[in-house]
Amino acid sequence: MQTSRAPISVPTVPGAAGWAASFAAGPGYLAACTAGLPSDATVDAMHAFVARWAGGGLDALAIGAKFEECRALFARIAAVSPSEVAIGSQVSQFASIVATAVPDGGEVLCATGDFASLTHPFEQLANRGVRVRYVPVADLADAITPNTALVAFSLVQSACGTVADHAAIVTAAERAGARTFVDLTQSLGWLPIGGDTFDYTVCHAYKWLCAPRGTAFLTVRSGLEDTLRPLAAGWCSAEDVWSSCYAGHTPLAVGAGRFDLSPVWPAIGGTLAALRECAERDPAAVHAHALGLANAARAVLGLPAGDSAIVTWADPDGADLAALTAGGITASGRAGNARVAFHLWNTAEDVAQLAAALGR
Helix, strand or coil: CCCCCCCCCCCCCCCHHHHHHHECCCCCECCCCCCCCCEHHHHHHHHHHHHHHHCCCCCHHHHHHHHHHHHHHHHHHHCCCHHHEEEECCHHHHHHHHHHHCCCCCEEEEECCCCHHHHHHHHCCHHHCCEEEEECHHHHHHHCCCCEEEEEEECECCCCCCECCHHHHHHHHHHHCCEEEEECCCCCCCCCCCCCCCCEEEEECCCCCCCCCCCEEEEECCCCHHHCCCCCCCHHHCCCHHHCCCCCCCCCCCCHHHHCCCCCHHHHHHHHHHHHHHHHCCHHHHHHHHHHHHHHHHHHHCCCCCCCCEEEEECCCCHHHHHHHHCCCECEEECCEEEEECCCCCCHHHHHHHHHHHCC
């Protein structure tokens, strides 16, 4: 005898009904926290680049113009000025630059279990007497002391989906004279909190911003550029890159552009298409859509409602993850948890598929 399941209840969000149609994947992809999906426009942009390249039509000047449009769009999405944005390709590259702001003998306070690309560069400063101290993300604000030079944390934790109490952390850091460095990779694109609240932020665009892997962004609060050393300075670190290609004339850009790294050319067109679409969506609607689906999934799983688009639960032997995979769902396992996430392409059908796969 088959048990009837209660209907999946998901709040209606104006404008969200058409989002899924822009993505080729059907129901079952619950892994935005691992890698976002490209929209049809992003796929078209990447195919167009390959076609131009194959035909001998690669245009570096045109790519440079798209690079600058990516900067402006990211600035709009992250609520900062374009002059406060640098573009590179990896979180760890930018974290290494931020690490240069930590004084000899200083303390860096990090969240226990945070993603290694954010924290590992600070571990390499031991030869300067820098100490990295870890506490649970919920305890970060209370753990800041006058000895803390920098608080580095992900706004949303990768392994568990916990959303940090950023307001309390920023207030405590300001009181102690510490600076803040925040990884927005697991938040920007669904959680409408940008870089304007923090001293430095980093974000790789291939997750919730739905861009191809290979484009990351650093934000540096205006006036703090000279606190960092451009360790990877090159021809793209100048105000006018085409007049600074060769040794002898390599002035740094005035703003955060001095931290630019040479772009991954095949990724720029796709990144631009993704950011254009993101900038046009209502951030509050995206947040409501993702969180509504995540909380519908929590109800299915018997979990209390939460504030994150990432849903995790204990799965030490991987049995639930295996059941999800067998049920046609793309999910992930992290730190002994099963992990799913909800974004633009997901609908109530995904929650129903989750329930069926787990027999709920």
